[in-house]
Amino acid sequence: MMDVGRHPRIKLLAYSEVEEVSGYVGNFKVKVRKKARYVDEEECTACGDCVEVCPVIRPDEYQMGLSSRRAIYIPFPQGVPSSYIINIEECLGVQPIACGKCAEKCDKGCIDFDMKDQIVELEVGTIIVAVGMEVYDPTPLDEYGYTRFENVITTLEFERLIDSGGPLEGHFARPTDGKMLKRIGFIQCVGSRAERRGNPYCSNICCMNTVKDSLLLRDHYPEIDITVFYLDMRAFGKGFEDLYKRSKDAGVRYVRGLPGEVKEDPQTRNLLVTVENTTACRLEEHELDMLVLSVGLEPREDSKTIQQLLSLSRTTDGFFLESHPKLKPVDTSTRGVFLAGCAEGPKDIKESVTQASAAAARAQIILNQDKIPIEAITPIIDYDLCNFCGRCARVCPYGAIVDVDPKRKVPPRVIEAACAGCGTCSAECPVGAITQRHFGDEQIFAQLEAMLGERPEEKIVVFACHWCSYAGGDMAGVSRLQYPPSARVIRTMCSGRTGERFILRAFTLGAPIVLVSGCHFADCHYINANRWTQRRVERLWDRLERASIRPERLQLEWISAAEGQKFARTMRELEEMRKKVTPEEIEYTKQVLAEKV
């Protein structure tokens, strides 16, 4: 931490938030709000004279509310920047100055009640998202009594209680009576691996954190009896199994089973824990002096803001989505933006550090170049056809189409470097004025004509996106899943590229069945371009129905890169559908659509 504060090439903007990001890889423009500290952080020497005179007492967030701080405070002694801050909501001294004691006391005159938020504008080539996580709040799990019993605490509260810099200065004791305890219990998977309450995923760190805590207690207080209630102990990392074994060898008792109920003895304030020991197959009751809830991790609440600012994607659990789970684990769907630490998913310190170094290395691939090439799959606008309606700019997930103004007849302009090449603008253009480099309309029409030139009634036309559905098709192959040979696939980068005109041309050429397939919503590699795909297909279903063409002949399916099974199954189902499409139906469709076109 100190290294950051001292480093000549790191500009630290603490107590600051990113408010606006524009631009693209190599050329991001960022607006940061540097919030007013009301203490000059350059001048403050962290002497602490101000604290002594501050009359406002508030719970200390760093100590998990287990001790108090003043309205002027330093978050923790080793904090960087090493400067005090005034919580202006709590301070009595602002307008009109009713208190001002700290300002009087500060010899250096660092305190400035008139300090204002500043907007700092930055220009950067790459961005690393390391926004971290939140710790699960166990309040909803009422059976553990966290809100009712003072001697039930969370792991983070435990950390503060046992820390020499904590409220008890390292003299561990239980909250209700300040006495040393004899029996302590840990409950694992609190808020993790739960389908109904909490989160369905494993939080990754809690098992080893408890193992660590058990050894800390063993080292300092060998007389304490320690019991851990668990579902599975996951000690998968380097050195982890060894630590777990040490804990067991040191006499820590591991009981397989999560308590169903925790009660408190009102006299002793001891906790009575009922648990089904699933190894011994018996119901047990444990009397404990203190209970620690081993709480899991959650995505930060402000992840959504960052997601929108940087056009990122998140998985269904709320953590940021990486470009590829194995081969591009720190890249994101926005080029030039990388992930590090728990922003991407729960992980321990070593993994966070490893990933941070990886993200830094990936970022340097960009920073070490003077210029970087942009893949030539950007849109081409035919300005003779364009009617300045602005739809392209509205549907672009990247804000890469600018300037267009229907009122003043200003044509759209493509910022090529910001474009990721999904092709949605092209598919959505109502006058067909936009095509895409390397995935041009003429090329796709040529593919359809070649495909349906002979015996079209035997073919199923499949539009598949590069990242998910086409990859799902590959996965079916890799897994040797057999399906009927009727499918013919057209690959585009995103299902967003699949315009109405391609689907209608396929039907006009005699296709019995057309499938549009793409990534699942949370997985779209172009943020949310596949939402436009869905709306477009829904529009087409209506249109087909009005023209008395069975809408079922146009299918929409989300198939991920991992879903080879689903790809193969879909192909089998479509083949059954194809067999039911009659030659008369195909002929009728060709006629109706030819008239319309």
Next chain:
Amino acid sequence: MPEDEVRIGVFVCECGLNIAGSVDCEAVRDYAERLPGVALAVRNRYTCSDPGQEEIKKAIVEHHLNRVVVASCTPRLHEPTFRKCISDVGLNPYLLEMANIREQCSWVHLHDREAATAKAKDIVKIAVARARLLEPQVEMEVPVTKAALVIGGGVAGIQAALDLADAGHQVYLVEKEPSIGGKMAQLNKTFPTMDCSI
């Protein structure tokens, strides 16, 4: 020969028995040779191997090919390989088209050689149709601002910022809280080494 004449070379890969096991590759090659725009069709045992790539390069030069179709595996695997291969002899990398006759043909129709062969021919025909209309593309280059932004000053953000700064780059580290350190600064000791967190 006229300069704008399309001359496509089709390279049908057997991929050992991965493709040839269920697709009659010679029949596919023979079919490809007679497609419009195709100047040359070749069958290779492994097109992606060095000899296979050399054959493509030689054919581009000797037969004045200006488009290449490789009928082999998925473009997700070897498109970068063959793009580089053709650009080595001066052909624009965007003038390559791949026909996926392995993952989406031979491997999913293992027990019907006739149907798999017919489908492979169709896939090659579709690829050739697209290849005829491929155009050279120029990749635009954009300048790079030599600075990085790290959002979040927890252990991950700190490490990323230090690595980038130590490597010589200007770094802006933005932290929402009054101090960096994140959740880790609240921990007493850390596993597996049992040392302190700050």
